[in-house]
Amino acid sequence: MSEELINTLSSIIANATPLVIASIGETITERVGVVNLSLDGSIILSAMVGFAAAYVSGNAIVGLFAAMLVGALVALIVAAAGIELKQDQVAIGFVLTLLCADLAQFLGDPYARQPGPQILKTPIPFLQDIPLLGPIFFKQTLLVYFSYILVFGTWYWLFRTRQGLALRAVGERPTTAFARGTNVNRLRYIYVAVGGSLVGLAGAAYSLSVKAGWTTPPSMAGDGWIALAIVIFGGWHPFRVVLGAYLFAALRAFATVAQRSADLNIPVVILNGIPWLLMIVTLVLVSSGAIERLLMVLPRPVQKFTRNFLRSDPPAALGTRFDPE
Amino acid sequence: MQVTLRHIHKRFGAIHANNDINLTFEGGRIVGILGENGAGKSTLMKILSGFQPVDSGEIWIDNRPVAYTGPQAAIHNGIGMLQQDPLDVPAFTVLENFIYGNGDGFFLPRKTATQQLKQISQRFGFELEADMPIAQLSIGQRQQMEIVRLLTLGVKMLILDEPTTGISAEQKQILFDALRHLTKEDGLSVLLVSHKLEDVIALCNEVAVLRAGRLVGTRQMPATNAQLVSLMFGQELAPQTRKQLDLSAAPDALVLDHLYLHGHRVNVDDVNLRIKAGEIVGLAGLDGSGQELVLRACVGLHKSVRGRISLKGQDLTGQSYRSFLAKGVAFGAAGRLEEGLVGGLTLTEHIALANESGSFINWTAARQHCENQIKLYDVRGRPDSMIETLSGGNQQRVLMALMPNSPILLALEQPTRGLDVDSARWIWQQLLERRDRGAAIIFSSPDLDELVAYSDRILVFYAGRIFEIPDANRTTIDEIGRLIGGHFEVQPA
């Protein structure tokens, strides 16, 4: 395999990492029954705060934690407004999207286009020497390695632990969860905060690594919406979500490559449109039951496995409130 | 275990759902809790099992007062309740549901749990596979799963709310056998909430009867159907008299000709049905046996794969629900506020919406019309009341007011669901008046008494198959009950 291709694949993994972290965060949030629509804004705000904190302290790690705090706080506003004040989570999330973006631009003005600390690549000894896989997966930043652990950890937590059962039950049927002694709303607060802090971390992953620095307009604007779509595309399952994130990143990489090579001769703007077209196509596939019809064509033994993998029902109690009485 | 209720009171707004209830239950016995809709029996059971807090009063277990908050705490005290719609998580597998809420620890004890599940299932003859998704189980299987779960948690008193609604005859037999074993061999106390007197007679050692929130009597079994009815209603019910129409010369209102209907879970193939003007056809069957498909096909809400459908000789095959409406069909769904009425709109707005007349709305006229309808249908509400503030009975009255006055066909899903006896009778009076004006009626009901009382013909559905009882007057509830369970080989009398 050529050096160039390995480099491209490696950069796809790196560039997809913020999307992976953010969409896993939102997956956790939605699995527990809460929609945090503010992703696009809270990623931008936490990117700004993360960069600013790192810039001021001179330490990128401080930036990561500051960003996580911001993400968690924003998510908790959505949760509290939904649970305590019975407000529409979508409306609150949307307003927060705008508020966070505006706040980031206003408060981030002094930090715009300043050079700041970055998270550097730390190749893992031995693993990086594996042919092909080593340079692609194990010559990355700590954030990328964290995202690997995050995906497997989330899957394990959701499907292999008692806590995971409670988490999913709260998002699927809170009445049952209550009857089994689970404190529904407390669990929602906890996991929304966890999910939100991951969204915040994704923001910092942009401003401290993938698109290092802070600019206005922010370079990661729009990615929050893509992350939200990836969660749906991923059927609320960590493995499929991560697949979706890598797919989007790969498409973008292809666009950049095509841009550079003149002989391909595809207008760049059309390539820029591809992620959005793909978003619509995948949503259509998932929402319209087209997948279900597609399945009918497949031979029976394959059908069952594919059906399980392509299952796309959202958590049944998504976006609803729960009163114990 | 002995459980005693002392002076239990519970109010919901103006309704005194439980008024000074005092009862003691001993172990090893099956007690039937009887009462008509709204008598307060479900509330009492929810209090006992921790789903509702009590306003005042005490629960004593083995001569000690207990206070618990929530169902989980009630289970710790040995009291577990099986809800009518079993409280599980449809997205889980049987095993996951079994483990959830059962024990502590971090990891899922798959091996031991599977063994436990298998053991108890085998003892009672339950068919539960650990890896089955719950969404694919029948109601009967979900009940079985819930019973296994509660027993594993060490429950000493098992409360069942209408457990025989929506399960097959075999599953009912398995359930009853299990309950008998549990009381006789394990000394459990079982409370059975049911309005099916034949179940109570078959199973219970004694009964307690509630009426309008009060405990009005208890009785040792055996007792006859009539004795129980008189306990519940204060008197024996007179059989309902319904004017029969001579239908021999009546024209066909609706004809279903070789209709093939494909649903999510059940297909109904080759439906042939002629309903005459003025005829009432009742559809019986367990939930999801295919009767909903046929009912909705009659009004164009469910498209048939093959076959023809015509209304008063006019072919409407493949037409939309709206064109059926325009041709004089009316449809009433089971869930009123989900399908039929629009929460957040006033009565006047509903009236204006249902009366097709021009692009502009004359609000003065609509309001006037609404006031007339309120008087005519005796609705407790004002023209500007929001529909969701009305009681269930009044909502059903509004639905009647919205229906056309002399339709060709009325298709109704469970027209008296959740209504008290008075409201139900009133609704049928309205329907019969429309019948007398020449409307054909097709309705479904889980209530066999209602089916026998009002239908000219009954179609019994079982797993997409249809058995016709040509004369509803010459059948018995027992016979329909057997047919619903799928025993089609039994010929009607």
Added chain:
Amino acid sequence: MKNQSLLTRIAFGVGPIIVSLLVTALLIVLVGANPIKVVEKLWVGAFQDLASISNVINFWIPLTLASIGLVVTFIAGLWNIGVEGQILMGALFASGVALFWQIPAPFLIPVEILVAMIGGGLWALLVGSLKVYLGVHEIFGGVALNALANVIAITLITGPWRGQAGGNSRGTPSFPPDAILPPISADLNVSLLAFILVIVVIVVIWLALRGTRWGLQLKATGKNARSALLLGVPTGRSTLSAFIVCGMIAGIAGSYRVLFTFQNLRPLASGGIGFLALLVVLLISLRVLWVPIVTLIFALLLGGSAKLKIDLKLDASLIGVMQDTVVLVVLLFNGLRQRIQERRQLKDHFKPTSITATVENQRVIGDTNE
């Protein structure tokens, strides 16, 4: 809300504004500026002279149009976040006519606006069709189509619409004079035609929502589409019509941006006006007649903010922060008020009853074991 005292009502009306002003003031202090100075500059920026007043009205016109359009979709229960793209498509279609169609002067402008309405309507119909026929939620369909509209606009501006002279990646060449809406006067730089159009749109939509079957059907569809369908409402058609009407009105807003404000097509021609309109609609809970008032306040703030960057070195996004905060706090206060109200009703309903337990009248069953 009727049984609340005047005092609570005033508190809940004014409270959110005070809270959000305090938050904004705190932010200003945080970045080392003087809030009083900011207010001064805003006032001057909005009212200094006829030019600044014109500036305010030029924000007000498209913002009001977009907000009125959104009221229609929100009544039908639709989160038309795609309004931003619909504005841009209106702008794009109008620009197409302005740049390339040779139509006699008196007809050119009406045709431009009409084509803009078609453009906005079609783009909205796309979101609506995705929802009605393919089950794609309008928020995601809308977001994707917003981005695609941008991509298309940029493609045209940098490619085929670049023109021989005057065009660059920042915009197409300026439109011919006949294609541009005439201002009232050189000082009062506002289009009278557009102003009249806004008033007409407000009145027509207000009447249509109150007095027509279409309006009632939209409302029923928005509250409960399933029930509405069973009551005979063509809900799919209702939904699509709401999108189309909104898109058409948004299209007018877009045409105003290019035919008057910019006088050429630029990337991001809608400039976030659609998102701002969403905030307006969240604020007024669907009362059409409140739209022009709230949009006027928003427009005043936007117009005033022009001076902030130049004089105080403050980013103009401060105004956005202020507007977003108001809406957020209003939503939170609404929730708070409902919560307080429910608590009070609960207290009225459940007066505790005291019962003394006596064991004598226990009814016992099961004590006679046969």
